[in-house]
Amino acid sequence: MKLHEFEAKKIFRNEGIPVPEGKVVYSSREGVKYAKSTGKKLVAKAQVKVGGRGKAGGILFPENEEEVGDAVHRLLNMEIKGEKVEAVLLEERIEIDRELYLGFTVDRETRTIVCIGSSMGGVDIERVAEEHPDRISRISIDPFIGLQDFALRDLFFDIGLSGQTLSKAVSIAKRLYRIFVKYDSELCEINPLVLTSDGNLVAADAVLNMDDNAIYRHLEFERIEDSLEFRARKAGLSYVELDGDIGIIGNGAGLVMATLDLVHFEGGKPANFCDVGGGARSDRIKTALELILSKNVRAILINIFGGITRCDEVANGILEAFSQLEIDTSKIPIVVRLAGTNREEGMQILSSMDLIIVDTMESAAKKVVEVARG
Amino acid sequence: MAILIDEKTRVIVQGITGREGSFHTAQMMEYGTHIVAGVTPGKGGRDIHGVPVYDSVKRALAEHDANCSIIFVPAPFAGDAIMEAVHNGIELVVCITEGIPVHDMLRTYRYVKQNDATLIGPNCPGIISPEKSKVGIMPAYIFRNGNVGIVSRSGTLTYQIVDELTRRDIGQSTCVGIGGDPITGTGFIEMLEMFENDDETDAVVLIGEIGGTEEEKAAEYIRKEMSKPVVAFIAGITAPPEKRMGHAGAIIQKGKGDAKSKIEALKKAGIEVGKTPSEVGKLVKSLM
Structure with missing residues (x-):
């Protein structure tokens, strides 16, 4: 987890590392008020966690109180490398x-x-x-x-x-x-x-x-975040957003990465992925499907190699998710590939559902790209 | 001969009373692994699947002879558990636990090295020498005894590739999951060296992924030191930078650790790299 500059500086100051005098502000009014109270020449720094902030115009050098207000206003309306600026650190300039x-x-x-x-x-x-x-x-x-x-x-x-x-x-x-x-x-x-x-x-x-x-x-420092990544972490899953249109669910980081690679090789682009980890029981599979469906996906690929994870439990999770989430597979087709522990039992459970079942990872990737294209 | 573990390996299970610890103890015993004792502080005196449980490694070793420990202890206490095993003279420690803080691992790693012990993991599926012994959590039935050694940073991807091999009648001497964390007890090179010196291993499959530079260093080692053929697979060739891809260690940071440079380094060292798991199977088959 990355801390903001102003949070890190607070810790630095408490531990005796010299940092410039300053204040974090959330509105231009607050900014002007601080500028008046200190009377010093200031620098205004957008509080984002991505690098290259200076080059992106995230650091401004206002000359007077009025300009401080403008600078804060401008920064608060900025997005730097996809990250919205929500706070500005005003600091005295140093020689x-x-x-x-x-x-x-x-x-x-x-x-x-x-x-x-x-x-x-x-x-x-x-x-x-x-x-x-x-x-x-x-x-x-x-x-x-x-x-x-x-x-x-x-x-x-x-x-x-x-x-x-x-x-x-x-x-x-x-x-x-x-x-x-x-x-x-x-x-x-x-x-x-x-x-x-x-x-x-x-x-x-x-x-x-x-x-x-x-x-x-x-x-x-634990933030209650309103993000899907956070929700996933709390549920013991690992969820990452990408920028394509195919949702991927798998068990194990390496297998998921290899699945993403195969989908790319077939000309598809993953929208997101969810690693359900080892020993994933049915409730986790359901949460995974919910997370994947929170983005506009055109198709979903579920690739499971059962080890500790049992294929029948995964199948039950899919079944449960279907009855509760009202997934319309005519709009969002789902390709499933199960291998390993209890594969046969899992396949049996899935046989009543409208899914595309395939045997290998390669054919799964090919198929999901095909159906995503419609 | 296999590497690290065989029929003679005698194992204690730390964290034996937990859900995973208890389940996998039964699985390992079923495979024929000699589990001699279990340890869970505060739960000494009971037994799990007939295995006596002790309050500490010291107490377990006072009653039983063991040379290996497998750890299922939760992340906040796992570093301590590794050091406890090493302190009591266990030579080989396999840590399955995921999510150990990196600062704990820095101290633990140093302690393991100072005491000349071997740590496999953490955040790994463990070790299997097929038809001899299993100190891990992998589904045993996909493995066959044979002459290909496997070393990997991943769990399920390894099962996928093992399955590709077994289906082509290619057996394995030993499979080692070294783990998906940034700080692992053992790297590729130490494992490659063991496989090179093992007379039951004729070829090696190396399964890597994005993050760090272990694969590049392994490529250099293979080129200089190894006579046995190596086939490699790298996961994450299409992974975007600065995103942690499921494993704590699987991240392309500041332009370092991407799959492309790993594949290039391996190919430059004359190592064949499969583009898909099934291609790895075909490449290994062509060596046989």
């Missing part, structure tokens, strides 16, 4: 001398936490890593030993810091690491970490992505 990068992340390759520092802040760190690897320094952290000062000093020496600035950077990095661990973070970064003209270090931006699997330890 930038240099921009640095500092971040902690989980490195899958080495299976450790890494700390990354760069003398090139304010740009995408992946790009710096590719184009200017010499401007980056990184350290691997043993979770049992933790983060040591000497390692941080080495890292900051490497990217050209010294004296007072280096000591301040070490202190910020230690606090950021504490946040990274305390909040079960997958990524925690400051980009840019600004060296101001008066010699201070300030976190001009803040990213804090938390591990979805650890949300049970941080229930204060």
Whole structure:
């Protein structure tokens, strides 16, 4: 789960990392009021979780109170990469001398936490890593030993810091690491970490992505969302929206992905998919069908390889969904492929329904694309 | 010989009293796996399908001899359960549990390595050496004893591909699901190395998916170190970036981990990559 910049900054401030003075606002009236009360030159930043906000026009530099109102109004009416702006962070402007990068992340390759520092802040760190690897320094952290000062000093020496600035950077990095661990973070970064003209270090931006699997330890952040993904998660399913017109239900992430691939190869485009996981009982299949049907799909493919999941239970789920959801298969045809545990029993249950039953994954993909075309 | 497990493997089940733990204990016993004891803190003294249950791994091992543990403990306690097994000298730990926090796994992984134990998973279907032993949750009847080793990040997709092999009369030496999480105890390379050194394995099927760079590293390893043929399959070639495709680890992040670059790396290393599960079956058949 990604936190908003203003949420992350609140945590940073509480943990002693310097951040610019500011306030999050939800209307231009609120914005103007804040501008009047502070009297400082401000920057207005759209609060979205996608990257590349600056380039998309999501950061504005109003010159006076009136312009602050306009800027907030404009940002609140914006959509950045498909994400609606619902809040704007107003912050005092800072005098930038240099921009640095500092971040902690989980490195899958080495299976450790890494700390990354760069003398090139304010740009995408992946790009710096590719184009200017010499401007980056990184350290691997043993979770049992933790983060040591000497390692941080080495890292900051490497990217050209010294004296007072280096000591301040070490202190910020230690606090950021504490946040990274305390909040079960997958990524925690400051980009840019600004060296101001008066010699201070300030976190001009803040990213804090938390591990979805650890949300049970941080229930204060669990949002009651009105999204289908959220509803699915609560029901123990995994649901993802795509942009085509064929709905896909399967059990197991790998099998579902392979099914999506086959549908693409046949020239079809999946609208969404629902992974019902292992041991999916009939109520889950019903919820899955409801989720899939919440989008305008032209056809549905159900691909099950029974292991712990039993095909007869899946079939019962389909049967139940049919009687309760009033699915009209003359409008939305459903292709079903069952294999593995209790396949015969499952087929028996399905035989009374108006479904297209096929034997293999390949033929299922072919068939569903065909019927979706109508 | 097979790898990791065989007729001699002696297993304890951690989380044996839960719904999944109890169900799969019965399934594994039916397959012939030697389950010697179960562990659930606070439930010592009972028995599940005739298997005695203990409060701790230490207490179980005081009464029984075991060299392997399979874990069905819920995610918040699973990291601790893995460390408990390793601390008590279990050499091979198979963790089925899905949803363990990544920070727990970072510590657990380190602990496993420091103690020279082997962890398979988490978030995996386990291991089967057909007709010898099963330490996992896979439907046993689709497997046949034979000479093809399988290593995979996925569960049901593996069943699909095994089915393609078995239907073509191609049996398997050992099938290992290494798991769909970002941090897994064991990667492709360690498994490939074991298959390379196993005299019952003549060819290997590698089943990967989007996310991370394990497949690319495996390709390099196969090219340099392996004499046995490898056939690969990669799921998620049409997956959009930045979407988690069901597995915690199946995500193309910041342009990294897409299927295309994995397939290219494998092909460049001279490895055949099936476009569909049935094509994998055909490719393996052509090697026999």
